[in-house]
Amino acid sequence: MPVVAVVNRKGGSGKSTFAAHVAAWCARQNLRVMLGDIDRQQSSRGWLRRRDPSLPGIAPWVLDQKNVLRVPSGITHVVLDTPGGLHGFELARIVMFADAIVIPVCPSVFDRESAAACLAELMTLPRVAKGQCRVATVGMRVDGRTNAAEMLRTWATEHDVPMVGMLRETQLYVRSLERGLTIFDLPAHQAAADLEQWKPVLEWLRPVLHPVAAAETRPRDSLLSAHRGSGTLAGARMLNEIRRP
């Protein structure tokens, strides 16, 4: 079961926005996706409640009789929204079952420094160091043509982490989320520029979300190592152990 976690120590960096969009995109691909909120503010949960039930479905956690959060049966893909300040044991626990971590980074120096600290900690974790949990960054609220964007790209190169896309600042995100939507749920012509910006991000996510399809196109030896190295089954078990915050 592919698990994508959205992580950044800094609040307001766009984690919930990004997580909701990845979940909505999965739902639009007919994947049976859960958006799990580990954030105490429960931003994603609130957004899910506002979501029109006639739209492609996204499941929340289910709470079992022992008060343990579980992935509902039938779910094949998991997106996790996480709180600001996540580090130490809690971060390590997420990495134990995530196949990919995406760090949304705004362009200010404070945001870059905070993301760098998060990255440095991630790199100390064995699953990240071994490439079993992939890490990428996405520029958030940034115009790709500006100096700020260039600084972000340089920052990513210096920190040896892929920057897989840049999403501009626009009220479309704010207004969509308020209505339980994402830009993927809007008529394509309304969000054409933004949908275009998502393309490289979704391209990076594709082999994470479709590991078998991606592996089938690889040579046989890497196919075997992809299966051996995959933490997805362990991930499914770990997710069952997450308790309510």
Ligand SMILES: Nc1ncnc2c1ncn2[C@@H]1O[C@H](COP(=O)(O)OP(=O)(O)O)[C@@H](O)[C@H]1O
């Ligand atoms: N690309 C964007 N353009 C405009 N506003 C954005 C964008 N991304 C996020 N926001 C807004 O920024 C605020 C913080 O985003 P949020 O996703 O809640 O961050 P986090 O979960 O990291 O705290 C929210 O009000 C959100 O609507």
Ligand SMILES: [Mg+2]
């Ligand atoms: Mg949030």
